[in-house]
Amino acid sequence: MIKRIDATEEAKKLIHELAEKHGDLMFYQAGGCCEGTQPQCFEKGGFFPRMNDAMIGLVEGYEFWVDRDLFEYWKYAHFTLDVLDGFGPGGFSLETPLGKTFKVHYRLFTEDELENLTAVKRNE
Template identity: 45%
Template sequence: MGALSDSGLDAAVTMPGESFSRVSLTPEAQELLQQLRETHGPLMFHQSGGCCDGSSPMCFPAGDFITSEADVLLGTFELVPGEPLEFWMSLEQFEYWKHTHLTVDVVAGRGSGFSVEAPEGKRFLIRSRLMDV
């Protein structure tokens, strides 16, 4: 699922009525996710938009963060065949970012203690650009 673009891997489209990807992974993010999957099993992202670490995408073992009607599934990646890695965002945050394409990247530093990459000395972050939609 997803196409390889200049910015990395585009997520498969999950938003009803849309034909474009809203989120992608840089090659560095893909590499770290592969390493994290070996330790934690299938993974997922959630972007809450809250204060502090809420502005960073949080990576969890799949199913450890319970989503609801208050969340939007922005896309799915298939880094392992048959195993979707979902990228969720809170509906409230989506209202602010609905015209933005998100690229998940990795930088050195310690992220949130709740996100699985925290002990690795790296953290996920979002790079964004406006979309024409």
């Protein structure tokens, strides 16, 4: 099966650092507004996905949720979670005090990949 999300080595290192400090994590990527579709990292349970939001996979064992409307736009794309130096537009994410910000790179799935994608979990 083809995963819908992966992470760079830099993102993985930061995730482990955040997990050591905060415990279990979760990610949520909203559809816009003040955070500008920046992926946000929270302590698990620190954010509640809305009805029909999509959990597209796990990043280092932690759920990565996508806003239901944004997922409809990006459902044919692979996500790669990365991290950059600097502050994202929202500042609500756990990496912000470290002077870091998560970012997603996208690429379209190939036709072969589309036939073998892992299932999406919907929040009901």
